[in-house]
Amino acid sequence: MSQPVVVCKGVTKTYQKEAVPVHALRGVDFVVHPGEFVSLSGPSGSGKSTLLNIIGGLDRPDSGSVVVDEVDYGGLSESALAELRLHKLGFVFQAYNLIPVLSALENVEFIMQLQGVPAAERQGRAEDVLTKLGLGEMIHRRPGEMSGGQQQRVAVARAIASDPVLLLADEPSANLDSRTTEELLELLKRLNQDNGMTIITATHDPMVMSYATRQVKLRDGAIEHDDAALPA
Amino acid sequence: MSEAVAALPARANRRARGFTWLMAWRNLWRNPRRTWLTAGGIAFASSLVTMAMALQAGTYQSMITGSTGFYLGQAQINHTDYELEEKLEQTLPNATELMRQLDDIAGLRVAPRVQAFALASVGERSFGAAVVGVDFAAEAQVVGFFDRVHVGVLPLAADEVVVGEAMARNLGAGIGDELVLLGAAKEGGIGALALRISGLFSSGQIELDRTLVFTHLATVQNGFALGDEVHALVLRVDEVEQLPAYQRQIELLLPERAVFRPWQQLLPEVVQGIELDRITALLFYGALLILVTFSVVNTFIMVVFERTREFGMLLALGTKPSLIMRLVQAEAFIMWILGVSIGLLLSNVAVAWAAAVGIPLGGIEETMQQYYMPSRLYPAITFASISLAPVALLLGTQLAALLVTLRIHRLQPVTALRAE
Numbered sequence: 001m002s003q004p005v006v007v008c009k010g011v012t013k014t015y016q017k018e019a020v021p022v023h024a025l026r027g028v029d030f031v032v033h034p035g036e037f038v039s040l041s042g043p044s045g046s047g048k049s050t051l052l053n054i055i056g057g058l059d060r061p062d063s064g065s066v067v068v069d070e071v072d073y074g075g076l077s078e079s080a081l082a083e084l085r086l087h088k089l090g091f092v093f094q095a096y097n098l099i100p101v102l103s104a105l106e107n108v109e110f111i112m113q114l115q116g117v118p119a120a121e122r123q124g125r126a127e128d129v130l131t132k133l134g135l136g137e138m139i140h141r142r143p144g145e146m147s148g149g150q151q152q153r154v155a156v157a158r159a160i161a162s163d164p165v166l167l168l169a170d171e172p173s174a175n176l177d178s179r180t181t182e183e184l185l186e187l188l189k190r191l192n193q194d195n196g197m198t199i200i201t202a203t204h205d206p207m208v209m210s211y212a213t214r215q216v217k218l219r220d221g222a223i224e225h226d227d228a229a230l231p232a
Numbered sequence: 233m234s235e236a237v238a239a240l241p242a243r244a245n246r247r248a249r250g251f252t253w254l255m256a257w258r259n260l261w262r263n264p265r266r267t268w269l270t271a272g273g274i275a276f277a278s279s280l281v282t283m284a285m286a287l288q289a290g291t292y293q294s295m296i297t298g299s300t301g302f303y304l305g306q307a308q309i310n311h312t313d314y315e316l317e318e319k320l321e322q323t324l325p326n327a328t329e330l331m332r333q334l335d336d337i338a339g340l341r342v343a344p345r346v347q348a349f350a351l352a353s354v355g356e357r358s359f360g361a362a363v364v365g366v367d368f369a370a371e372a373q374v375v376g377f378f379d380r381v382h383v384g385v386l387p388l389a390a391d392e393v394v395v396g397e398a399m400a401r402n403l404g405a406g407i408g409d410e411l412v413l414l415g416a417a418k419e420g421g422i423g424a425l426a427l428r429i430s431g432l433f434s435s436g437q438i439e440l441d442r443t444l445v446f447t448h449l450a451t452v453q454n455g456f457a458l459g460d461e462v463h464a465l466v467l468r469v470d471e472v473e474q475l476p477a478y479q480r481q482i483e484l485l486l487p488e489r490a491v492f493r494p495w496q497q498l499l500p501e502v503v504q505g506i507e508l509d510r511i512t513a514l515l516f517y518g519a520l521l522i523l524v525t526f527s528v529v530n531t532f533i534m535v536v537f538e539r540t541r542e543f544g545m546l547l548a549l550g551t552k553p554s555l556i557m558r559l560v561q562a563e564a565f566i567m568w569i570l571g572v573s574i575g576l577l578l579s580n581v582a583v584a585w586a587a588a589v590g591i592p593l594g595g596i597e598e599t600m601q602q603y604y605m606p607s608r609l610y611p612a613i614t615f616a617s618i619s620l621a622p623v624a625l626l627l628g629t630q631l632a633a634l635l636v637t638l639r640i641h642r643l644q645p646v647t648a649l650r651a652e
Contacts, residue, residue, distance in 0.1 A: 058548055058645045079552065086550025093649065097545040101258035106251070111549060113251050158549075 003070060005166050005198045006032035006055055011064035013050050013221075024050040026221040027064065031228070032166075032200060037192040039212035040202045046218040048202040049170055055200065056089055056168045057081040069165045086114055090159030092169040096151040098143040104130060104154045105139040108161045115162055122161075129157045133187060149180030156187060160197065167191070169201040173208055185211040252555065256562035259535075267567060270531045274571025274629070277524040278621040279579035281517045285617035286583040287591075288513055290610045292506050296472055296495065298605055303377045303440070304498045305343070305466035306475055309482070312491045314463060320348055320418055323461035324490050331465065333485045339469055340478060343370035344462040346452045348423055350415030352395075352445060354405040361399065361445050363413050363425070365452025374468040377435065378446075383407065384431030390451050393427035396441030397434045405429055411445065415456065423456035521621065525628030528567070532560060532636040543640060544648020557637040564633035565626075572622045580618070583611045 008030040015022045024047045032038055040048040053059040054066055057073060066073040069088050073081065085091075098107045105126050112122035130139050133153045143151050152172060159167055169188070173181040189211050191197045201208055209215055217225040260267045300306040309330075311322035324330060327344055334342045345366050352361035368386050371378055378386055381394055384407045393411055400406065409429050417423035427447055435441055453459060469478050472495065479492050486492065496503050536543070543556055590608030 053646050056548070058649075082547070082550045082552055084550075085548065089550075091548055093545065093548075097541075097548075097649070099255065099542070099546075101255055101262065102251075106254075110251060114549075114551060114555075119250075 002034050004031045004033050004067075005036075005069055006030065006200070007065075007067040008051070008055065009065045011051070011054060011061045011066060013047070013054065013059070013061050023221045025054070025061070028218075028221070028223060030216070030223065030226075032198060034165075034198050035192070035196045037188070037199045037211070037213040038201070038216055039209045039214070040200065040216050040218060041204055041209050042218035042224070043204070045220075047221040048218050050221075051218065052168055052170055052200060052202040055166075056091060057085050086111065087162075088165050090162070090164035090167040092152070092155050092159050092167065092172050094171040094174045096143065096148070096155050096175070098151055098154055098158070100143050103140045103142050104135055104146070104150075104157075107143070107154055108158045111158055112162050117162070125161055126157070129161045130154070133157050147180070148175050149177075149183060152176060152180070152184055153187065156184070156191075160191060160195075165198065167197055167199045169199065169203075171203055171205075172201060173203065173205045178207065181205065181207055252559050252562050253566075256559055256566055259559075259563055260566055266531060266534070267570075270528060271567050271571040271574065273524045273527045274568060274625055275575035275578070277520050278572050278575030278625055279582075281520065281621035282576060282579035282617050283583055283611070284513065284517070285620060286579070286611040286613050287586075287609065288509065289614045289617055290587070290612040291509075291605070293612055294606055294609060295502055295506065299499050299502045300468075300472060300495045301376050303375055303435070304495070305374050305468055306472050307467040307479070307492060307494045308498060309465040309467070309486065309490055309492055310463065312489045315491075315493065315497070318347070318463075320416065320456065320458075323418075323458060323463055324465065325461050325487065327460050327462040327465070330485065330487065334465065334467075334482065337478065337481055339474075340482075341370070341373040341468045343367055343374040343466040343468075344449055345464040345466060346449060346456070346458055346461070347463050348415050348417075348452060348456040348458075350413040350423065350425075352399065352403065353412045353414070354403040354409055357403045359399060359402055360443070361395075361413065362443050363415070363452055363456075364444060364446050365449040366446055367449050371466075374466050378433070380435050381431040381433045384429070387427075387430050387447055389428075389430075390448050391425075391427050392430040393445050393447040394431040394433055395429055395445045396443070397432045398438055398441035399443065399445065400429070400432050402442065407431065413445070413455075417455070417457040418461075419457055421457055425451065425455040427451070517620070517624075521624045521628060524625065525632055528564065528629045529632040529636060531567075532564065532633050535560065535563070536636050536639065540643070540648050540651040543643060544645045544651065547643060548645040548649060553640045553643070556640050557634070560633045560637045560640075561630060564629040568622075568626050568629045572625060576618060576622065580613060583613055583617075586611045587613070 008028055011025050011028045013025040015024055028051060030051065040051060042048050050059065054061050055068060071084060076084065099110060102110060108126035108130060109122045112125065127139060130136060133156065135150060135153055135157065138146060138150065143154070146154070172184060176184060185208060188199055192199050201212065203209060214227045215225065216223060216227070309324060311324060314322040331342055331344060334340060343366065345364055348363045350361055350363050351358050368378060384394070387393055395411065405411065407429055411427050411429055413425040413427065415423045433441070453461070469475060475494055479494065483492050546556055547553065587610050590610050592608050593605070
């Protein structure tokens with residue numbers, strides 16, 4: 001079996017909320033293999049977004065270890081974590097979070113420019129990805145000139161354009177209607193099935209969960225159910 | 233750091249320069265009103281400071297030109313002790329030979345003077361006077377004092393004299409009257425002259441009009457036993473700024489116990505007046521520029537506050553905080569370019585116009601004459617006038633943006649992404 005993309009061991013995280021400790025994660029063990037489409041679900045406060053953020057290097061665990069694509073986050077500086085996010089991970093956020101002053105094409109190019117991809121190459125790749133996602137006609141539009149679904153597709157294009165080892169999506173359907181959500185999920189499914197992209201999404205949307213190939217449910221900071229743990 | 237992360241192109245963020253400027257430019261127009269207000273503040277401050285400094289520069293030039301061209305000249309050569317005591321004995325010997333050597337210096341004009349103190353009498357009235365012997369033709373090349381003879385004419389004959397209007401009034405004298413001058417000559421003898429008044433001058437400075445009388449150089453030299461000696465060689469060059477270069481040449485020719493005194497030593501009150509005005513103005517400019525810088529700080533506090541979520545997203549994607557700081561610095565720089573360009577354009581058009589037509593002094597013309605000022609002020613564009621405000625504002629805006637964006641280093645992507 002190939003090396004896992006994500007390995008979390010005994011991950012804990014406690015927040016202080018008005019001086020009261022909130023145990024967001026209580027010793028979570030979690031492994032994701034290449035090509036999996038995992039949905040992290042659970043009620044609010046269950047720890048799904050916290051786990052996603054820790055896997056994405058956006059937050060640090062209080063204890064335990066996180067290894068993504070064979071890189072152990074332990075002891076990495078903020079700068080090294082930023083480099084890792086830039087080169088190995090793709091993010092799709094709940095509220096699209098595109099750069100409002102850049103066009104769709106420029107938004108997709110932006111990450112590649114940070115990575116140092118030459119102009120001609122990154123422009124070609126960005127156009128290619130946007131066209132594949134059905135946005136070929138609106139590459140020069142800015143986010144404000146696009147619908148929510150179109151913006152989320154641009155966000156996906158931005159996330160996958162530089163071919164990350166792992167795509168992380170936090171509540172990707174939260175601001176979308178059901179038809180647009182379905183379109184987005186079909187897109188993620190295609191990326192997962194056709195390109196073998198590993199996807200982890202945090203959601204409480206049943207439709208998103210239904211598209212995932214593996215369901216992981218969290219409650220009170222611990223994994224309550226994991227398809228991977230079930231006998232095949 | 234693990235080998236895998238170490239292998240990543242750590243300097244990749246630096247390659248995003250093109251996008252930095254593009255994003256900075258477009259970010260400014262997300263809120264055009266705020267951008268124009270801030271740029272307008274920068275434009276206002278830079279134009280005000282530029283115009284005020286140009287006016288100052290023009291005023292100082294007028295003061296220096298007016299004061300040096302009035303009577304004392306741009307520089308003088310004197311006996312080393314003459315500045316302190318002004319004694320009759322403190323002369324420059326062999327003046328003719330020294331003047332001949334000075335004449336060889338291209339562009340330098342020289343007027344010799346001797347000065348003795350005497351009792352001036354007309355009939356039974358007497359007053360103390362300074363008797364100045366000059367070469368009227370040379371004086372005309374060096375100062376404009378004798379343009380102020382407005383009654384009668386300059387002395388033509390050796391026994392003619394011009395006196396100040398106030399002295400003539402005090403003596404009850406007029407054109408054609410005989411003026412007797414009696415004083416101590418060099419080497420302890422008596423200096424006595426009987427001269428005919430050929431003209432009256434009114435310099436605008438009552439002290440001079442009350443005490444000075446002018447006649448030919450040789451008349452005073454002969455009358456007061458001064459031989460070929462003078463008390464001052466008054467100097468003028470085309471541009472007063474060239475004086476230091478001339479000074480080096482002139483000092484090579486000077487005999488012992490002779491000193492070159494530039495206008496700054498001859499007219500310390502003018503230097504002090506300029507310095508005082510300059511310091512006062514700098515305090516005002518400083519206050520104005522600090523105020524504008526605070527308005528820029530305010531703008532960038534708003535910018536960072538409003539875009540916290542966006543910055544969080546950029547950090548989450550792997551953008552380095554330093555790149556985001558550069559982005560805001562670039563926005564501040566473009567805002568500065570906009571403001572300063574408008575400010576300099578407006579101020580330089582205004583200054584160019586005022587420099588062409590002059591600004592009339594109106595009712596304060598006579599007062600200003602005491603300070604050697606002409607009837608109109610002509611602002612002058614100088615390097616300092618067009619560079620002080622822009623440079624100060626550039627530093628101010630960049631510092632403002634830097635101070636405000638330092639918090640980006642402490643920004644956590646997760647926290648920032650939750651910002652409203």
